Amino acid sequence: MPTPHIEAREGDFADTVLMPGDPLRAQFIAETFLEDVTCVNRVRNMLGFTGTYQGRSISIMGSGMGIPSLSIYAKELITEYGVKRLVRVGSCGAVRDDVAVNDIVIGMGACTDSGVNRTRFNGHDFAAIADFDLTRHAVDAARERGTAVKIGNLFSADLFYTPNGEFFQTLKRLGILGVEMEAAGLYGVAAEFGARALTVCTVSDHILKDEALDAQTRQTGFAEMMAITLEGLLRDDREATP
Ligand SMILES: O=P(O)(O)O[C@H]1O[C@H](CO)[C@@H](O)[C@H]1O
Numbered sequence: 001m002p003t004p005h006i007e008a009r010e011g012d013f014a015d016t017v018l019m020p021g022d023p024l025r026a027q028f029i030a031e032t033f034l035e036d037v038t039c040v041n042r043v044r045n046m047l048g049f050t051g052t053y054q055g056r057s058i059s060i061m062g063s064g065m066g067i068p069s070l071s072i073y074a075k076e077l078i079t080e081y082g083v084k085r086l087v088r089v090g091s092c093g094a095v096r097d098d099v100a101v102n103d104i105v106i107g108m109g110a111c112t113d114s115g116v117n118r119t120r121f122n123g124h125d126f127a128a129i130a131d132f133d134l135t136r137h138a139v140d141a142a143r144e145r146g147t148a149v150k151i152g153n154l155f156s157a158d159l160f161y162t163p164n165g166e167f168f169q170t171l172k173r174l175g176i177l178g179v180e181m182e183a184a185g186l187y188g189v190a191a192e193f194g195a196r197a198l199t200v201c202t203v204s205d206h207i208l209k210d211e212a213l214d215a216q217t218r219q220t221g222f223a224e225m226m227a228i229t230l231e232g233l234l235r236d237d238r239e240a241t242p
């Protein structure tokens with residue numbers, strides 16, 4: 001400590017880290033939802049913050065885009081900073097007709113075309129799944145808020161600009177709720193190094209309908225996703241502390 005990619009000192013991170021892909025979204029979330037915020041990482045501009053939410057210490061740090069970037073940060077957070085819960089708060093693209101822009105999707109599982117989980121699993125297919133209790137508590141928080149969420153499978157793509165557009169039809173047919181680029185890697189890292197993980201995404205575009213939110217909204221929107229995530233974590237805390 002510090003690590004090659006994070007300059008924070010021991011104790012700078014909470015045991016729970018929210019990870020949007022975009023470091024500026026991390027800053028916006030920290031400044032909007034947390035109190036007593038301090039910046040704990042600026043290396044490579046991958047901004048990390050720690051503050052409190054309703055009295056509970058929470059950190060927020062960008063993951064960058066794609067499984068390789070997220071995997072570096074998630075691994076170092078778990079093994080060097082003792083992080084126990086990581087929640088990706090991201091954006092994703094929809095392919096199904098029953099998933100629309102601005103919908104909130106909870107990634108119970110994540111398929112991928114990346115080889116990382118096969119690499120860590122002796123070439124076999126690893127079922128990349130979210131932590132059940134984190135999932136359950138986020139869903140319960142959404143229900144209490146009266147917010148509809150869709151719960152199911154994500155697809156974590158290595159290529160944003162895929163050369164194989166027909167594959168989106170397969171994703172649609174097999175019930176993929178959102179296409180993004182990190183969840184399957186996060187679940188693999190969490191399994192390997194012993195942490196709990198979840199992904200909550202807001203649908204930022206419909207890949208097959210040519211509909212999309214603008215960059216500013218992707219950076220500063222998503223308030224309901226954040227409320228569900230933070231309330232879910234407080235529920236998770238309450239259950240762990242009878
Ligand atoms: O908005 P974020 O969290 O970065 O997530 C999605 O957006 C990026 C691609 O534009 C990828 O990181 C993808 O997973």
Ligand SMILES: O=c1cc[nH]c(=O)[nH]1
Pocket residue numbers: 091092093094160179180181204205207
């Ligand atoms: O990775 C992503 C994120 C949002 N929308 C997409 O199509 N892909």
